[in-house]
Amino acid sequence: MTEKRFAPDVLQHLFMAVEEDDYVDSQVSLPSVIDLSCSAEIVHSNYALCLQFWEDGVDREALLRLTLKQAVGDELSPVERMQYKYMRARFKHLRFAQRLYLRQHRAGFLFGKTTVYLGRFQDGFRNQKKDIITFYARLLRICLSAPAWRLMRYSLSHSRLASVEDFVAYRQGQIRTLKAYVTKPALTGREFHDVRKIISQQVSYYDTLRSIAPEHKEARQISRFLAAINGLMGDRHDVMVADDMHNRLSYDTPVALDDDIRQRLALLIERFPL
Structure with missing residues (x-):
């Protein structure tokens, strides 16, 4: 594209x-x-905007830091919870875009899994479930690693539109x-x-x-x-x-x-x- x-x-x-x-x-x-x-043009522009919305608004290191902080039992502050919420929202919006505008109408494997794990992790700390927090923190540590992030970004920018x-x-x-x-x-x-x-x-x-x-x-x-x-x-x-x-x-x-x-x-x- x-x-x-x-x-x-x-x-x-x-x-x-x-x-x-x-x-x-x-x-x-x-x-x-x-x-x-x-x-x-609408299909192209909409996907491009969703991709930019994610790229400009998600900081990999900051998101990983928030995840690991919560995982070790150090509760996120209200400001940090909002930061997590906003970055997760950008993941969700781009996953919807992948399903809508891409030829295969599905999210990329790694990106889709990361979006799901972010949601499950949030459910865990909202409901104070330590086992769920720990499990998904481990998965997110892999998904938010630098090598995985590079693969994710490459896939996102080399997708074929419907x-x-x-x-x-x-x-x-x-x-x-x-x-x-x-x-x-x-x-x-x-x-x-x-x-x-x-x-x-x-x-x-x-x-x-x-x-x-x-x-x-x-x-x-x-x-x-x-x-x-x-x-x-x-x-x-x-x-x-x-x-x-x-x-x-x-x-x-x-x-x-x-x-x-x-x-x-x-x-x-x-x-x-x-």
């Missing part, structure tokens, strides 16, 4: 959009029909999968998480799009609607993870979707051209 760079104000717009990804706005709705039109037709078809396939899940009366923790991942990928697309083109009002409207679903599901998923870690309720136990979440998902499916 040819390298494309964006001005600091574009990166700041994306940072602010990602910060709002779990904000529940009860007033926002969707356009009557979601426009799926796209271009090769065609416009494939990109649109992938998004439609996601919504079909979502539709199948929503017809179920109850979802296991893994199924619930799969639904949220679909929503998170879709909101990441519109967040990136509106950061490059702030005048794109429909992109902002859709991103705000999806962010509400993402926020509601995120709060619920945190409870499910904590319940499982503290042996209150297994993550594999099917649980009914909240009515508010189900209704919002149903509206998204209704307005999304399939």
Whole structure:
């Protein structure tokens, strides 16, 4: 891919959009029909911005230092927790970009694993589970080593992008999968998480799009609607993870979707051209 760079104000717009990804706005709705039109330039620009957002905002040595500090039992300060949160958010946003815009529609092996481990590690220190913290700290020490980092960066900048037709078809396939899940009366923790991942990928697309083109009002409207679903599901998923870690309720136990979440998902499916 040819390298494309964006001005600091574009990166700041994306940072602010990602910060709002779990904000529940009860007033926002969707356009009557979601426009799926796209271009090769949008696919290229969106991936380039997500890559720059990660490259400019993640410091390998600082992230490793935070991980090791927490692992030895030295609690992170509130400022350090925010630093960890922001760097993990950039990992997540780029992983969504890999699934959306790359030809194979999946994250690179090492990058994907690192993103997962960062999330599991955070679940561990949020719930004060020493064994989980220790286990994932060991894995992250490898993933965040200098040799692994070089491999990761090379893979990220030498990926092949999807065609416009494939990109649109992938998004439609996601919504079909979502539709199948929503017809179920109850979802296991893994199924619930799969639904949220679909929503998170879709909101990441519109967040990136509106950061490059702030005048794109429909992109902002859709991103705000999806962010509400993402926020509601995120709060619920945190409870499910904590319940499982503290042996209150297994993550594999099917649980009914909240009515508010189900209704919002149903509206998204209704307005999304399939």
